[in-house]
Amino acid sequence: MVRSKAAQAKRKRLEADGSGAPPPRRPKTDKQPKEDDGLDPKRVYVSRLPKTWTDEVLAEKCGTLGTVARASVMLDAATNASRGFGFVVFDDESGKAAALEAKYIKGRLPDRSRYACKVSDVNRGSDDVCRLWLERRCPHGDSCKFSHPVGRGGPLVASQASVKKCLEFRKRGRCSRGDACPFAHVAKEKPAPPVANGPKRCFTWAKKGKCRKGDRCKYAHT
Template sequence: MQDIIANEEHIRFDFEPFVKEQLGLSIGENARKREVCKYFLKGHCPNGSKCLYRHNKGERSVVCKHWIRSLCKKGDSCEFLHEMNRNKMPECYFYTQYKQCTNPECYYLHVDPDAKRKICVWYSKGFCKHGPSCRGKHVRKVICPLYLTGFCPSGPDCENEQ
């Protein structure tokens, strides 16, 4: 009985190639394989299937835009979700590009493109040389009226700029 339990690494299952190929995992993998490969996340890993790190993108986070229209040909091998989930829909192209969508029954997310823009570091420090043509978001800060009159009791904890 002890020989059967001790030699479990020699047991191979028919589904192991599928798990390795489709999910990027192998049965009984080492601890390092739990980390996702940084090169794979950037698009290409030079080590391929011999890489010591994991090559799966994890949970599918966005609904497949082709599946929505019943046009996805990848089936189960698709890297996108094949379920109707309102919170995981892809962004609406028209709303993103033109800030309006004329389809009243649009399935896609309407995310304001300005909300995704990063805050301009230079503007927040005081001056941005790009002015209104800057790609970053210029957020105006409200100056504390008490600070302007001479003293703010909240000091650095004040919610307004000082």
């Protein structure tokens, strides 16, 4: 207890003269925002990137198509993990043209698995646009990691989709869950019997040419 009081007194003295104040926090400088190349006409969009790829690896792989000025792998803001796509800016138009003509960057990873990164042209403002939103098929709503532009596309339209049918009821004609079953109780539809133009043909008559029932037989002797 005595040692604890002494430590508290020492701490108060240090705080009084300012020598014990905690150092100010420095802003993080290891993750600088990447340069915006959205207006560069020599930029291409590369998707289907392996999760382990960095800016340097992307630049190296695209370097076979032309001289790369900059390469950026897009990272998730929360997890800092690769989002599976990025952008590459070439030094000249010929590099971009060669990349677009190649369409894919193919190879093998260290674990011998194959990769095929797709290269395509991109326009300013479409970097993070949700393609499903543009087609009115995005089910994620506000939690979607891609942007939903106003005036273009829309959310997933709730369709009058048919409720799934209860398999137990369909097979047995009854369901052990009764009204609590979340599925629809629809009996298995039986095909309608064919419309007969007349009585069915007598099987015995057709096979043997005679029938012991004679005229009393309800089937046709033809």
